[in-house]
Amino acid sequence: MRLALVAAIAGGIVAAALVAMYVSRLPSSDYSLKVDALKDEQSxxxxxxxxxxxxxxxxxxxxxxxxxxxxxxxxxxxxxxxRRDVSPPETAQLETVTVTAEPGITITQEYRKPIKLPGMIGS
Structure with missing residues (x-):
């Protein structure tokens, strides 16, 4: 009896966590654009x-x-x-990128650089 109660409570907690994760992934606004600009400088x-x-x-x-x-x-x-991946042309300045979209979205973002760890390729 006690084991069944614990299993039911654990199952309820897992179900609630799964529902919360699903709901948090739903879009919250009509128009939204995510931009990730990455610049990885190799030798x-x-x-x-x-x-x-x-x-x-x-x-x-x-x-x-x-x-x-x-x-x-x-x-x-x-x-x-x-989701779209876009490669900048060789003539691009690679400092900032500006993305525009209708209705009225303008995002200007600096290129981020990945963390370099000793011993990793490209470090």
Whole structure:
């Protein structure tokens, strides 16, 4: 009897945790865009990328990435949940990136650099 009670309570806690994790992943706004700009400087080259993710409930239109120095890439429409990886051209300045989308979203972000650990490739 006591074991069944403990199992029922544990099962309820696990179920509540799973529901809470699911609800926290649901989009909370109609229009939302996540931008992650990464610049990984190696000894011989620089590896850079910009990851875009529509984490809103509605599609974003006219999504465009401005890398600076007049270099720009038009993505177009991104549906909810869409994720796009964009590589900047070689002429890009790799300091900041500006992403625009309709309706009225403008995000300017600096490129982040990954942590270098001793003994790792590229450190």
């Amino acid at each position: 011989l080259f620089v590896n850079a990328r910009v990851v875009l993710e529509n984490n809103g409930r509605l599609p974003l239109k006219d999504v465009a990435v401005d890398f600076g120095n007049g270099t720009r890439e038009v993505i177009g429409t991104m549906d909810p949940g869409d």
